[in-house]
């Protein structure tokens with residue numbers, strides 16, 4: 186019998202054992218027995234063609250079998266076989282074999298890295314051997330993709346199905362004016378290849394979902410969360426915890442940003458911090474609340490820095506620490522984060538053992554970015570085209586704009602009365618409950634709340650214009666600017 190030592194990342198496939206006793210005359214036989222008993226382990230060790238993956242090294246006692254008789258190397262009773270997957274800063278590299286050297290052109294390109302002892306040739310090869318998945322090619326994804334490509338990460342995956350629009354350009358610096366209307370994936374990939382043709386780009390033109398997340402994420406060493414919505418954030422977290430992948434987290438809102446590294450070694454995960462999402466609508470998105478264009482650059486680069494440090498295995502990772510940044514005060518703060526033993530995802534007795542329906546979990550309907558449906562409206566809703574028809578017919582009704590004054594300055598529907606949602610309770614006397622009222626805001630969320638409020642106040646002839654002034658611009662009057 187030989188003893189096979191199982192490295193930490195692979196223990197999950199062998200019932201968490203750190204060593205397994207297996208019989209066999211050669212290393213090949215021993216590994217065949219091992220992988221037949223632990224089917225899951227097989228695809229981590231062997232390619233589809235049945236070859237031992239090139240990033241997995243096997244040692245017998247202290248000798249690499251590549252320098253003995255490879256899989257024909259004889260095994261004696263009491264021998265110790267070690268499986269040693271290549272490690273990049275503590276992260277299992279499941280990408281192609283680390284190249285032994287850099288080309289002459291690459292040496293020149295990375296020379297400012299190579300002369301630093303913290304990176305050097307070993308570090309640069311780690312970067313080249315690493316793979317990083319960026320979820321979202323937007324505000325955070327832009328600086329991440331640009332700098333990680335420049336730094337020489339070997340494989341960068343992008344998950345995005347969006348198209349570049351004019352409102353993106355204020356912060357999504359990987360896209361330019363001429364890219365408007367183009368897929369973000371195409372635009373981003375073109376810029377990254379221009380910066381560094383040695384980077385291979387994994388394109389995932391999908392919305393990350395419970396159905397595809399594990400499949401996509403499993404092929405990367407590190408996941409960087411650049412999403413802007415809670416369902417995807419919980420999805421990324423849970424998938425990373427389940428797969429044992431570090432999740433480099435960042436979020437931005439107006440002038441504030443946050444960053445940390447979740448699900449790394451014994452550190453906490455996003456659910457340790459926030460076990461439950463906020464109720465829908467409580468926390469506005471950047472689309473509703475706005476964001477300083479520069480902010481995702483800064484937070485995205487904090488994420489990029491942490492990613493590079495994890496790969497190099499250098500420095501003190503941002504694990505167990507939540508970095509808070511306030512751009513107005515120009516102040517950084519740090520909060521301690523601890524893994525919660527009761528955490529449903531990464532705790533001692535996890536209840537999340539597979540991915541769930543995250544839209545349902547967060548109470549957010551799917552495809553919230555989708556255009557307004559013209560059917561299926563409730564009696565409290567009205568489509569912008571119907572509103573236009575009513576106006577054209579000369580129907581008497583009040584158009585109530587519940588946005589903020591600075592939004593009203595950007596665009597408005599003529600003759601609308603402005604009462605910001607927050608002022609509605611104290612100004613409700615300005616409205617006549619016998620009159621028909623159509624409320625609108627930017628996208629229909631706040632005006633929906635205004636309609637709910639007015640109904641509770643006894644108004645019976647009040648409707649929410651679904652999709653807000655954005656839908657008005659799309660469906661009725663394209664001269665109205667979108668913001």
Ligand SMILES: [Zn+2]
Pocket residue numbers: 453454455456457458524525528529530531532
């Ligand atoms: Zn947790």
